[in-house]
């Protein structure tokens with residue numbers, strides 16, 4: 371047993387990590403310039419490419435997702451980035467772009483509202499932009515943006531780099547990188563992948579490599595061309611979190627054994643169960659109808675329950691937690707994560723526990 375008695379996380383990241391994954395994560399170190407590491411890195415490539423639905427190499431970055439989010443800005447923006455903003459993470463990406471010294475313009479909608487393709491098209495038609503950042507699944511508000519419709523608009527603007535954060539939707543649903551024409555797609559390990567925190571996975575299009583090659587001050591640690599060059603010999607630019615490679619190898623086995631489509635269906639089933647629970651209990655969903663996240667449910671606290679008290683009851687009675695709301699909607703919303711390895715039975719049990727705690731609040 372590697373996992374001690376612990377508080378199980380139903381908050382949207384980090385999430386619960388399985389015993390099997392933890393065992394893989396805890397394997398002894400190997401030299402990162404060794405043949406063994408190359409073999410390990412090469413072994414997980416096909417599976418990672420399958421998860422991204424791409425022929426491009428997939429990289430494991432030893433950073434949280436923000437490293438690659440900042441890296442994408444540094445590698446790809448020379449004119450101006452259009453920052454699609456609809457929640458805490460996407461709002462912050464705008465600030466990060468400016469902190470990188472880049473020109474950025476906000477496309478802001480209210481939290482819980484989706485980013486619509488028409489709004490993007492109107493902005494891009496000005497010709498001012500060479501990149502766009504989009505968070506597919508805004509985890510702070512549980513809102514999912516219409517990625518397919520947005521991708522269709524992006525095809526009309528081939529000079530604009532399409533940078534997509536799929537941190538909390540990756541492997542919860544099919545997101546085909548090549549087919550959608552995305553230029554950078556990234557995800558953190560601690561969300562739907564159900565791995566320990568501390569690494570991110572990402573892939574990059576030919577168009578994005580060509581653009582990066584024209585940018586002088588793209589830095590070193592997140593230089594996409596460095597990643598690509600090293601990956602050609604199954605290496606990494608710097609000493610990576612080798613433990614994450616082992617954990618990914620183990621997780622890929624799990625995902626392929628379950629089947630990708632079955633995994634997506636399970637996430638959808640969990641989302642439906644949770645949304646039905648919300649309606650049955652007289653709560654509202656925080657996101658606009660039709661744009662609810664598949665991997666977590668953000669509940670509007672329209673009944674004004676004491677969220678902190680609910681979470682503390684869950685912790686005491688059932689050794690688990692949900693999340694009490696993110697940023698400016700803390701307390702006026704709460705979030706239930708149903709991503710990763712959770713079965714529908716687990717989610718049903720959790721919802722039953724929440725019912726029990728609510729009755730005693």
Ligand SMILES: *Cc1c(COP(=O)(O)O)cnc(C)c1O
Nearest residue numbers: 434435436459507509537538558
């Ligand atoms: C969690 C999250 C991030 C940030 O991830 P870090 O691991 O803190 O870097 C970014 N975007 C989204 C959508 C997230 O859910």
